[in-house]
Amino acid sequence: MPYDLEFEKPLVELEKKMHALQRKGDHLKADERVQLQHMERELRWRTEEIYKNLTSWQTVQVARHKDRPYAADYIRLLCDDFFELHGDRVFGDDHAVMAGPAKLDGQKVMLICQQKGRDTKEKVFRNFGISHPEGYRKAHRLMQQAEKFGLPVICLIDTSGASPALEDEERGQAEAIAANLYLMARLQVPILAVVIGEGGSGGALAISVADRILMLEHSIYAVASPEAAASILWRDTSFAPQAAEAMRISARELYRLGLIDELVPEPPGGAHRNQRLAAANLKAVLLKHLAELKPLSLDELLEKRYRKFRSIGKHGKSVGSNMLRANT
Amino acid sequence: MVKEAAVPSTGQTWTQPGMDGIGNVAVKCPKCKEILYGRDWEKNLRVCSRCDFHFKLTAYARIELLVDRGSFVELDADIISIDPLNFVSRSQPYTAKLGEEQNTTNLHEAVVSGHATIEKKPLALAVMDFRFIGGSMGSVVGEKITRTIELGIERRIPVLIVSASGGARMQEGLYSLMQMVKTSAALAKLGEAKIPYFSLLTDPTVGGVTASFATLGDVIIAEPGALVGFAGPRVIEGFMHTKLPEGVVSSEFALQHGMIDAVIHRRDLRYELGRLLNLYF
Numbered sequence: 233m234p235y236d237l238e239f240e241k242p243l244v245e246l247e248k249k250m251h252a253l254q255r256k257g258d259h260l261k262a263d264e265r266v267q268l269q270h271m272e273r274e275l276r277w278r279t280e281e282i283y284k285n286l287t288s289w290q291t292v293q294v295a296r297h298k299d300r301p302y303a304a305d306y307i308r309l310l311c312d313d314f315f316e317l318h319g320d321r322v323f324g325d326d327h328a329v330m331a332g333p334a335k336l337d338g339q340k341v342m343l344i345c346q347q348k349g350r351d352t353k354e355k356v357f358r359n360f361g362i363s364h365p366e367g368y369r370k371a372h373r374l375m376q377q378a379e380k381f382g383l384p385v386i387c388l389i390d391t392s393g394a395s396p397a398l399e400d401e402e403r404g405q406a407e408a409i410a411a412n413l414y415l416m417a418r419l420q421v422p423i424l425a426v427v428i429g430e431g432g433s434g435g436a437l438a439i440s441v442a443d444r445i446l447m448l449e450h451s452i453y454a455v456a457s458p459e460a461a462a463s464i465l466w467r468d469t470s471f472a473p474q475a476a477e478a479m480r481i482s483a484r485e486l487y488r489l490g491l492i493d494e495l496v497p498e499p500p501g502g503a504h505r506n507q508r509l510a511a512a513n514l515k516a517v518l519l520k521h522l523a524e525l526k527p528l529s530l531d532e533l534l535e536k537r538y539r540k541f542r543s544i545g546k547h548g549k550s551v552g553s554n555m556l557r558a559n560t
Numbered sequence: 561m562v563k564e565a566a567v568p569s570t571g572q573t574w575t576q577p578g579m580d581g582i583g584n585v586a587v588k589c590p591k592c593k594e595i596l597y598g599r600d601w602e603k604n605l606r607v608c609s610r611c612d613f614h615f616k617l618t619a620y621a622r623i624e625l626l627v628d629r630g631s632f633v634e635l636d637a638d639i640i641s642i643d644p645l646n647f648v649s650r651s652q653p654y655t656a657k658l659g660e661e662q663n664t665t666n667l668h669e670a671v672v673s674g675h676a677t678i679e680k681k682p683l684a685l686a687v688m689d690f691r692f693i694g695g696s697m698g699s700v701v702g703e704k705i706t707r708t709i710e711l712g713i714e715r716r717i718p719v720l721i722v723s724a725s726g727g728a729r730m731q732e733g734l735y736s737l738m739q740m741v742k743t744s745a746a747l748a749k750l751g752e753a754k755i756p757y758f759s760l761l762t763d764p765t766v767g768g769v770t771a772s773f774a775t776l777g778d779v780i781i782a783e784p785g786a787l788v789g790f791a792g793p794r795v796i797e798g799f800m801h802t803k804l805p806e807g808v809v810s811s812e813f814a815l816q817h818g819m820i821d822a823v824i825h826r827r828d829l830r831y832e833l834g835r836l837l838n839l840y841f
Contacts, residue, residue, distance in 0.1 A: 434740065441745075548642040
């Protein structure tokens with residue numbers, strides 16, 4: 233897979249030279265073989281260096297990479313079995329949300345995922361991972377079902393946001409999202425949420441109220457897409473990179489702020505360079521958290537979940553007419 | 561109540577200097593362009609006497625309108641925003657923006673909260689003010705609304721939240737988004753305690769506020785002609801690449817599509833809320 237992102241430019245030349253040598257195959261001379269080994273080592277080292285220090289905007293580009301593993305890829309690589317269920321029993325079936333019961337390392341779980349779609353045909357079919365209210369209502373239905381059957385819920389989040397079209401207003405997009413927040417806050421089974429790519433605003437939040445919020449190392453989670461924020465605050469979408477930095481939307485920054493629980497490590501150069509390894513990392517982290525949540529009593533589980541979200545927020549106190557600010 | 565001033569203000573008064581409307585000799589209705597005399601306009605609860613256009617109200621004016629005279633006790637007035645992300649946009653730090661908004665609006669934040677009575681029935685209430693950074697919800701708005709709901713649980717009194725908001729506040733990033741969960745989780749607890757929650761939507765209520773507490777009311781009411789929806793018309797038009805017909809994404813549209821329970825004229829709000837409090841509690 234060639235390096236194609238702008239900040240990966242320093243790697244392109246090196247990779248080209250390396251490929252030239254690799255093409256020789258068995259005809260490599262002894263010194264060339266040594267040279268190739270050196271190059272491979274250097275490429276890996278330099279990739280790690282670059283990816284260790286990605287800015288928020290660079291992280292956006294990785295999170296949106298066309299070859300980044302999507303939910304369906306993780307389902308295939310993670311699950312022993314998955315049976316996709318359809319429809320919200322009210323209006324229709326939203327293909328941006330894939331959901332159903334699954335088995336993960338022998339454990340029964342309910343999977344709720346957002347799927348963007350790989351090629352043009354699938355992208356259109358999945359509406360680019362942009363959900364209608366039906367998607368959130370399908371999730372709502374299956375979360376209630378998970379509660380009924382005592383299945384932990386695992387949500388894989390990857391969307392640029394909820395659909396803001398007129399038809400979505402007519403069918404109650406806002407209510408569909410709010411209803412999920414309300415349900416998930418008190419759902420009587422463990423919930424894990426993992427942002428695997430883009431966590432776009434309310435559309436992502438609607439399936440992200442969880443006992444543990446996890447993010448892949450190079451994913452993003454934002455109150456508004458960088459483009460939307462730039463158009464609101466700078467009145468110009470070309471300021472998206474500045475908005476991305478200002479809002480601190482990269483997984484690493486959010487972890488540093490204590491807003492998420494854990495980073496899931498990605499292979500060097502991003503999850504798209506080694507889907508299998510990315511999935512294995514994710515599986516290990518999911519199983520660890522499931523095991524941690526299992527022994528909690530229902531009261532403990534719900535109280536901890538409530539406290540977790542209750543405590544998010546930073547504010548100060550004003551003193552007299554001077555508004556002094558202090559962290560509390 | 562109305563002080564006469566030399567400078568007449570026109571259009572939507574909330575964007576004009578002297579924004580609370582006091583001191584306006586005359587205002588122009590943005591809908592029917594009628595010139596309204598300040599005194600009559602105030603007496604008519606800032607509703608256009610010709611076309612019934614409901615002007616935006618400040619939080620304190622709204623409270624005065626809704627609750628029994630002298631019954632409102634403000635709580636948590638001293639909580640103010642800090643800048644958790646060191647946010648800077650267009651070379652203006654968020655803290656400077658906050659200071660500016662506090663000076664021009666004379667408010668600490670975009671919500672005023674406490675308890676009061678309506679028709680002698682006690683309730684916890686939080687009222688948003690659109691003038692303060694577009695009524696956007698950051699940590700403080702989320703916190704004060706959550707505390708209002710918790711007050712309802714603690715004292716076993718109904719909760720009323722009056723929304724007026726453009727959505728989540730960009731300047732506090734994910735902290736803002738998470739306030740949607742915080743407020744909704746508190747409402748879930750209120751629901752478990754079997755205490756009613758009334759949501760009043762005023763112009764405008766969109767974005768993160770609509771997608772959380774505003775649409776979770778046991779009863780949801782809106783003022784006539786208010787912009788009410790998940791996305792504002794400009795966002796919808798941008799997404800769909802089409803022009804929307806007039807009046808779409810409004811209280812009436814929401815009522816028609818089954819999203820809210822009633823559209824009630826401003827002059828009837830106190831009476832109707834009093835009736836509901838009596839019917840539910």
